[in-house]
Amino acid sequence: MDLQGDLFAVLTSAGVSGGVTLLLQTYFTKRIEHRFAVALEKHKAELAVRIQAEHGIITRRMEAYPKIVELCYRTRNMARDLVATGTPQAALMQELQARSRELEDLVFRFRIDLEADHLFVRVHRYKNLIQHFSRGVAELMTGTSAGVDAIDLKKDFAEIEKSYLEVMKDLEGSYHQQTSGVQG
Amino acid sequence: MMKVLVVYSWDDDISQRRYARMKGIASRSGYDFDQCFAVPSPRTPPTPNGVTNMISAAVDQFQPDVLLIHTGAAYHQVPDAFSEAARRIHHKYPGLRLGFEHRPHLDLGNLSVFETSEEMTRIEQTFFGLEL
Numbered sequence: 605m606d607l608q609g610d611l612f613a614v615l616t617s618a619g620v621s622g623g624v625t626l627l628l629q630t631y632f633t634k635r636i637e638h639r640f641a642v643a644l645e646k647h648k649a650e651l652a653v654r655i656q657a658e659h660g661i662i663t664r665r666m667e668a669y670p671k672i673v674e675l676c677y678r679t680r681n682m683a684r685d686l687v688a689t690g691t692p693q694a695a696l697m698q699e700l701q702a703r704s705r706e707l708e709d710l711v712f713r714f715r716i717d718l719e720a721d722h723l724f725v726r727v728h729r730y731k732n733l734i735q736h737f738s739r740g741v742a743e744l745m746t747g748t749s750a751g752v753d754a755i756d757l758k759k760d761f762a763e764i765e766k767s768y769l770e771v772m773k774d775l776e777g778s779y780h781q782q783t784s785g786v787q788g
Numbered sequence: 789m790m791k792v793l794v795v796y797s798w799d800d801d802i803s804q805r806r807y808a809r810m811k812g813i814a815s816r817s818g819y820d821f822d823q824c825f826a827v828p829s830p831r832t833p834p835t836p837n838g839v840t841n842m843i844s845a846a847v848d849q850f851q852p853d854v855l856l857i858h859t860g861a862a863y864h865q866v867p868d869a870f871s872e873a874a875r876r877i878h879h880k881y882p883g884l885r886l887g888f889e890h891r892p893h894l895d896l897g898n899l900s901v902f903e904t905s906e907e908m909t910r911i912e913q914t915f916f917g918l919e920l
């Protein structure tokens with residue numbers, strides 16, 4: 605009887621402890637799984653927000669940079685034509701001033717993007733060179749200059765051309781880098 | 789001859805070329821021109837203290853009659869720093885006449901420290917406004 609009683613007690617004890625262990629194991633497993641699931645969802649949500657924000661930034665740059673490139677190209681060509689014609693043309697000059705103001709607006713509006721891509725100083729310098737050039741032409745046309753010697757448009761244009769090539773290289777490089785990032 | 793000090797954004801190779809040209813334009817219009825800068829470099833964000841100190845140093849040295857603020861890259865970065873600096877400069881040098889480069893949607897125009905006379909408009913146009 606004693607042996608049977610002992611055996612029953614051992615089996616009961618083992619059964620109870622096994623049951624408790626199983627319960628605890630299930631509880632902790634579920635709890636850990638739940639915590640991981642919550643953390644995973646949180647991480648997924650953060651990732652989605654970050655991807656959306658980065659996508660927005662890239663989209664904005666992909667819209668802005670081609671406009672800046674176009675304005676640099678057009679203003680460079682206008683400056684070249686103004687130097688080539690010898691006699692400044694009022695219509696072309698007014699067009700150059702309008703486009704340089706447009707460029708200035710874009711440079712300031714997208715400064716944060718240009719800064720982030722380390723392009724701001726270079727593009728801003730190009731914009732200033734164009735404005736310096738157009739002011740020189742305006743002085744010649746309105747007769748406010750002390751003389752032709754004071755304004756060397758060819759020299760100013762040589763600086764514009766040099767700066768233009770640098771700006772184009774940087775902007776195109778940055779643009780292609782970002783578009784390939786989007787495609788990848 | 790009226791002394792005009794213009795505050796540009798920062799010193800670079802273009803500012804030196806512009807200086808030579810502006811000196812000539814100013815001289816022919818009857819002004820004595822000098823320039824100073826709001827920040828030491830494009831990498832330095834403008835602060836009220838920084839801009840005020842840079843301008844004060846130039847004002848003490850050149851002692852201008854008129855101070856003009858160019859509303860370019862540095863201004864666009866932190867407009868409030870320039871508004872505050874303009875207030876402080878006006879307070880520190882009450883006799884100094886203040887003007888600025890006008891552009892659409894500028895907050896500076898709302899500050900009472902800037903002179904709005906016809907003469908000031910002419911001075912501002914001389915330094916900022918030569919267009920066809």
